[in-house]
Amino acid sequence: MPETRFVVFRGILDICADLKGDLYEMGQMSYWGQMHVASTFGFLSSDKVLADPQIQKLLSSDEHFDLVVLEHFFNEPLFIFPYKFKCPSVTIAPGPMTVFTNHLMGNPAPPSYVPTILADYGIHMSFWQRMKNTYINLLGDFFVHFELLPTMNNMLQKHVPDAPAITDIIYNNSLMLLTSHSSFGNPVPLQPNIKEIGGHHILPPKELPKDIKDFLDSAKEGAILFSMGSNLKSADFPEDKKKAILKAFSKIKQKVLWKFEADLPNKPSNVKIMKWLPQKDVLAHPNVVAFISHVGLLGTLEAVSAGVPILGLPVFWDQVKNIDDAVGKGIAVKLNFFELNEETFDKALTEVLKNPKYRANAKRRSQLMHDQPIKQMDEAIFWIEYVIRNHGAYHLRSSAVNLKWYQRYLVDVIAFVGGVLVIVLLIFYKLMGVLFGSKKSDKHVGKSKKNN
Structure with a gap:
């Protein structure tokens, strides 16, 4: 691509490695702690990007661009580019x-x-779950406006001294593309400039490497794919959990293809480990009957696309909500990673393998994902070009972005109404005091006259 220029940032993956311990502990943190760890990655990576000499040179140049595309994950300072x-x-x-x-x-x-991303429940919430959901949302709003944005603004001013306040640039975004999809997620309100393109990364399956193909082809009783994604590594599991998993695998007839990043001694003969594997293509193999996963969204959508049921081992962040959504749709069994032992893993694995409802529901969800008028990638391309053609497509933007946070959440209105009610009650209290005080005085005067 002769017109493409790449700027490679060294050390971004090192940030993930440094936070690795926190990632496994994150699921047991408070909600505030989870927000802090997630935002720390965005802060450190944004700081590294803006500190790069190539980026500093680019920002001070007079180059012209028609559009800036940003991934959004706690990286608000990067809105300095548009x-x-x-x-x-x-x-x-x-x-x-x-x-x-x-x-x-x-x-x-x-x-x-609308359940928050940190929820451990689905859309059908009880009263106490709605209370909890409201609390987490308010906590998140407080975190954004009083912790995240001030911190990000300080970092932006450090690298770009002439930059405006961060709140003056982050609300000019024209379009947001979500990697979620209605076939798996929940129906929620979306503004006209927010589009779901989940599954855009799923292409027709490629031919598998020979060793993987032979292994899966020979799995007459079916095969299981086990992967914890790229940030969480199976090799980092505690030893007791590794032993529990291997013991459970030794009891089943299915073959297991496990993404494992180190050597694994004493593994059963039906288990094949690989440090890397083409996950999307493996899931598309007809002999794959289950997917053991941390339930990251992209991998979950790949399983939905292939119609493969899931045994979910959520650890942190959106994984907890993803597995609850999957369980609610009847395509998954949930096992909290921190509760994993030989008994619980064996029970969950048996359920997902032997109960046919999970595969039937997964096939139904796959049908829903593919029953679309346009492919997700084509839709993404259309809307990106639409923004360019229409000079930002600002006619699609919500007027809410022009409001201060206290206006958006009606804090000023609630405060005014509350103030008026307090004043009315005070006036009423004073009037009642005057009225009853006057009657007491009249009675006292009457008694005095009788005594005289």
């Missing part, structure tokens, strides 16, 4: 809308029926 180049921006969010993206787009998310 501001500097005086062009519209499109963001790609790695998941559904959250409290951390809703404020950028002025998108409503009533906590009465």
Whole structure:
């Protein structure tokens, strides 16, 4: 691609490695702690990007661009790019809308029926779950406006001293593309400039490497794919969990293809380990009957596309919500990673393998994903070009982005009404005091006259 210029940032993956311990502990943290760890990755990576000499040179140049495309994950300072180049921006969010993206787009998310990304429940919430959901949403809003944005603004000013306040540039985004999809996620309000393109990365399956193909072809009783993604590594599992998993695998007839990043001694004969494998293509193999996963969104959508049921081992962040959504749709069995032992893993694995409802529901969800008028990647391309053609497509933007946070959440209105009610009650109290005080005085005067 002769017109393409790449700027490679060294050390971004090192940030993931440094946070690896926190990632396994994240699921047991408070909600505030989870927000802090997730935002730390975005802060450190944004800091590294803006500190790069190539980026500093680019920002001070007079180059022209028609559009800036940004992935959004706690990297608000990078909105300096569309501001500097005086062009519209499109963001790609790695998941559904959250409290951390809703404020950028002025998108409503009533906590009465829209579960937060940190929820451990589905859309049908009880009273106490709605209370909890409201609390987490308010906590997230507080984190965004009083912790995240001030911190990000300080970092932006450090690298770009002439930059405006961060709140003056982050709300000019033209379009947000979500990597979620209606076949798996929940129906929630979305503004006209927010589009779901989940599954855009799923292409027709390629031919598998010979060793993997032979292994799966020979799995007459079916095969299981086991992968914890790229950030979480199976090799980092505690020893007791590795032993419990291997013991359970030794009891089944199915073959297991396990993405494992180190040597694994004493593994059963039906288990094949690989440090890397083409996950999407493996899931598309007809002999694959289950997917053991951390339930990251992209991998989950790959399983939905292939019609493969899931045994979910959620650890942190959106994984907990993803597995609850999958369980609610009847395509998965949930096993909390921190509760994994030989008994619980064996029970969950047996359920997903032997109960036919999971595969039937997974096939139904696959049908829904593919029953679309346009491919997800084509839709993404259309809307990106639409933004360019229509000079930012600002007619699609919600007017909510022009409001201060206290106006958007009606804090000023509630405060005014509350103040008026307090004043009315005080006036009423004073009037009652005067009225009853006057009657007491009249009675006292009457008694005095009788005594005289």
